[in-house]
Amino acid sequence: MNTPRIDGERLARRIARLAEVGAIEGGGCARLALGDADRAGRDLVCGWMRELGLDVRVDAIGNVVGVRAGRVDGAPVMTGSHIDTVGTGGRYDGNYGVLAGLEVVAALNDAGVRTEHPLAVAFFTNEEGVRFAPDMMGSQVYAGSLALGEALAARGIDGPTVGEELARIGYAGAAPVPGPVPRAFVELHIEQGPVLDREGVDIGVVESVQGISWTEVDIRGTANHAGTTPMALRRDAGWAAGALIACVRELALELGGSQVATVGRIEFFPNLINVVPRQARLGVDLRNTDEAQLQLAEARLAAHLENLRAAEGVDIATRSLARFAPVRFAPEMAARIERHARALGLSTRRMPSGAGHDAQMLAAVCPTAMIFVPSVEGISHNVREFTHPHHLEAGARVLLTVLCELAGGPALSAARTTG
Amino acid sequence: MNTPRIDGERLARRIARLAEVGAIEGGGCARLALGDADRAGRDLVCGWMRELGLDVRVDAIGNVVGVRAGRVDGAPVMTGSHIDTVGTGGRYDGNYGVLAGLEVVAALNDAGVRTEHPLAVAFFTNEEGVRFAPDMMGSQVYAGSLALGEALAARGIDGPTVGEELARIGYAGAAPVPGPVPRAFVELHIEQGPVLDREGVDIGVVESVQGISWTEVDIRGTANHAGTTPMALRRDAGWAAGALIACVRELALELGGSQVATVGRIEFFPNLINVVPRQARLGVDLRNTDEAQLQLAEARLAAHLENLRAAEGVDIATRSLARFAPVRFAPEMAARIERHARALGLSTRRMPSGAGHDAQMLAAVCPTAMIFVPSVEGISHNVREFTHPHHLEAGARVLLTVLCELAGGPALSAARTTG
Missing domain, CATH: 3.40.630.10 (Zn peptidases)
Known part of the structure; x- marks a missing residue:
């Protein structure tokens, strides 16, 4: 040997x-x-x-x-x-x-x-x-x-x-x-x-x-003509998606520590330049080494979604794609x-x-x-x-x-x- | 007859x-x-x-x-x-x-x-x-x-x-x-x-x-692992795209009058939930009945893009897809x-x-x-x-x-x- x-x-x-x-x-x-x-x-x-x-x-x-x-x-x-x-x-x-x-x-x-x-x-x-x-x-x-x-x-x-x-x-x-x-x-x-x-x-x-938390967020608004629909009358699923991306970054910076947060996947429907999107679907990836902090991140995500619902009059459904504790x-x-x-x-x-x-x-x-x-x-x-x-x-x-x-x-x- | x-x-x-x-x-x-x-x-x-x-x-x-x-x-x-x-x-x-x-x-x-x-x-x-x-x-x-x-x-x-x-x-x-x-x-x-x-x-x-102004915005960052890349080290094309959507809404509300502004089209690459996007491509639709106001909207869009470039370290290219004066x-x-x-x-x-x-x-x-x-x-x-x-x-x-x-x-x- x-x-x-x-x-x-x-x-x-x-x-x-x-x-x-x-x-x-x-x-x-x-x-x-x-x-x-x-x-x-x-x-x-x-x-x-x-x-x-x-x-x-x-x-x-x-x-x-x-x-x-x-x-x-x-x-x-x-x-x-x-x-x-x-x-x-x-x-x-x-x-x-x-x-x-x-x-x-x-x-x-x-x-x-x-x-x-x-x-x-x-x-x-x-x-x-x-x-x-x-x-x-x-x-x-x-x-x-x-x-x-x-x-x-x-x-x-x-x-x-x-x-x-x-x-x-x-x-x-x-x-x-x-x-x-x-x-x-x-x-x-x-x-x-x-x-x-x-x-x-x-x-x-x-x-x-x-720990990892993956959420699919499905936002439903109303498709409409981008030129003729006054801003105040829109239910723009695309705008809500953009605002959500900004919120996801914000919650990571607020929580600090090991918290990271990413929107890596997005789709608009019908995805045309001159149509206000009727639907947007995003994937949100939240991670933290501490379970309590990860739950806090999830709670903030949910609160942001509630605010977007109210602000734009859109419907929002979420689905957990994966959830692992640290x-x-x-x-x-x-x-x-x-x-x-x-x-x-x-x-x-x-x-x-x-x-x-x-x-x-x-x-x-x-x-x-x-x-x-x-x-x-x-x-x-x-x-x-x-x-x-x-x-x-x-x-x-x-x-x-x-x-x-x-x-x-x-x-x-x-x-x-x-x- | x-x-x-x-x-x-x-x-x-x-x-x-x-x-x-x-x-x-x-x-x-x-x-x-x-x-x-x-x-x-x-x-x-x-x-x-x-x-x-x-x-x-x-x-x-x-x-x-x-x-x-x-x-x-x-x-x-x-x-x-x-x-x-x-x-x-x-x-x-x-x-x-x-x-x-x-x-x-x-x-x-x-x-x-x-x-x-x-x-x-x-x-x-x-x-x-x-x-x-x-x-x-x-x-x-x-x-x-x-x-x-x-x-x-x-x-x-x-x-x-x-x-x-x-x-x-x-x-x-x-x-x-x-x-x-x-x-x-x-x-x-x-x-x-x-x-x-x-x-x-x-x-x-x-x-x-x-008047109508259509711009394709192409944002390039760095693809990276969504779990291991600290927030401060990201060049996240997806985040920049989300922030841009928020800016587009904001400029419409600031200009008021007949100004409307829409992001109806978006794509992320590689578009995976656990990858920080290396690229995002969006279509921005700006309209106004007044040519001077429309030019002001375009200038604000350009300024927002400049800010995003600086904030996230991404590269941004734009291409005019259509431009019609009122x-x-x-x-x-x-x-x-x-x-x-x-x-x-x-x-x-x-x-x-x-x-x-x-x-x-x-x-x-x-x-x-x-x-x-x-x-x-x-x-x-x-x-x-x-x-x-x-x-x-x-x-x-x-x-x-x-x-x-x-x-x-x-x-x-x-x-x-x-x-």
Whole structure:
């Protein structure tokens, strides 16, 4: 048995190869959940899993788990993330965590190391939630916090349901959900924010995940001629939408702290330059690390909507598309990541995650933590998303060390404890 | 020779029949300029023109003019409007003026009346400007204020150019443009606003048309993750778009008077709930009866854009999609309409037009005026657009009387003058 070593170039090659699937201009990817590109990406990663000797299992919501046997049977130590992307996604978000998991397996294989407990690498269905709501769908179903039937019935923005698309692309698997509870779960991910890059820190030790509240706001007014309808007589759904966007920014600035608020999606009907819009539909994204603050943000949004109703005489309906309370990861898991990263000579910083991640779902069923590596300029959900190769390698080294310890393998850093 | 009489039921039947072409739910029409439904509507109206004995001429921009010979050759007295609609159009806007023109011809035919000068009924291409900019395209080319080549090259929101679509639907005609100058032009139209209906007045004597300024605003920011990007670091094109909508309303209220301002069209890119928009594109519609005030509105819009640029660090480009100065119609034409309407026992009101109309283009080349009839609740560009049959008939009676006098026919009301 040799000492397992991460091969940064092999990891980079797999990232580049997966990025060719659904490639878009500028070096990014468009692999919306359960579309043709997602299927092609899944097929590629499943092939790699089998080449590495993993036992590949697909469950009823299309999550894929590749298991490497341990010396004993039983629950595996699991790592993983997702390989679906947003429409203008980068190549690292999600993919990096899955492919670093495969690199850990490859390193153990090369060194002839067998761990005490099984090791599993997973990718979860529809983490992004762009095509189907809610996001983190696969990990929610895996962890038992979303019913399978509800997830399968979710209808995509382009028409078909999750169930229909899973069957179409051949990923409606036989493994049961909720899935087997892992011994522990560790997710490696790019930060998708600017903090580590700006501070020059190598590794983010993620202690918590922001709560997320997604609301669809549907405003109904009266369509009318833009030239002949006096301003005072309008019920302008478009104006109400614009005012709402301004209110959403305002509530984020008023609450301060970790509060962020975004209107990323909008549609007007009939959407013609000379017609006062009869309808506007918007998506509002509110996030906070503190549940009480997040509820306050939601209450302010509701109050703004009430004011707009009164001011413009429009009708407003809202629908929750996703709602997750903030999550606090197991403190001993964060401490373990921090200890090993430092023992490997890497600088660390404790931080919350501003984005939602599959790990927050797994946190409900087993000890869980996340490792972040820097994103240059914090750019993500954008083709310009970039993480330096030496950071990609550093994150995978931490992941290897932590998984090895959790699974009862050899001690790979000076930081080993009996944890 | 008998006295020509408008047959209100025959007029209503033609309106109902034309409304079957491109019919949409709720009783409205979708016949966007030069699409398949517009072609079908054109074919129907051209057939009626020929049945009525008119000499049908199609010009190079697809305007159709049906001429009824007079006792002498020379320039005709012309009436007409348009038969294209917005995507959620009613059945009266434009169509009423064209079909009332045909009803005048039918009434003259039935009575065996021949006028001194020829009489022409026209419908002009792409008045609405929804699919191709600028609006009032056909009448602009007819009157020589827009070059044919520029109009033919205009690209539609769905891809093809005006020239391509004219050829495809068979309406790239041989008659030259600019077209022959009429002796006079009278356009009969529904008000598309609430004034006549609210005041219970039968006939609007239109003295002027509001100036129109259409601007496309293209805002570029940076796409980024909605959860991890602190508010202070955003270059959010979507927020800037929302703030702009609020500014547009504000400038209308500040200027007051006849100023109206609308954002009817918007698009975000990539338009995903969890991505800060990298780009937003909006259409801004500003109108005023006073050119100086309209220029002031444009200047305020530009100032708001400058502020948004500075506040959010976004890039903003603007493009003028249409710009028409306010138009004042020939006073003697308005006086003629008023005199005849009153002599027919109808109540009248002098007013400006809040909407743009083909008549404003013809006003540059010949004595021109417009006749308005009430729109119930002022609703237009909407399937609920409605004008009572007795008002449709009353407007056609005024049109008949005025055209008859202008063309040197028999005196049909007590108001005949040597005008």
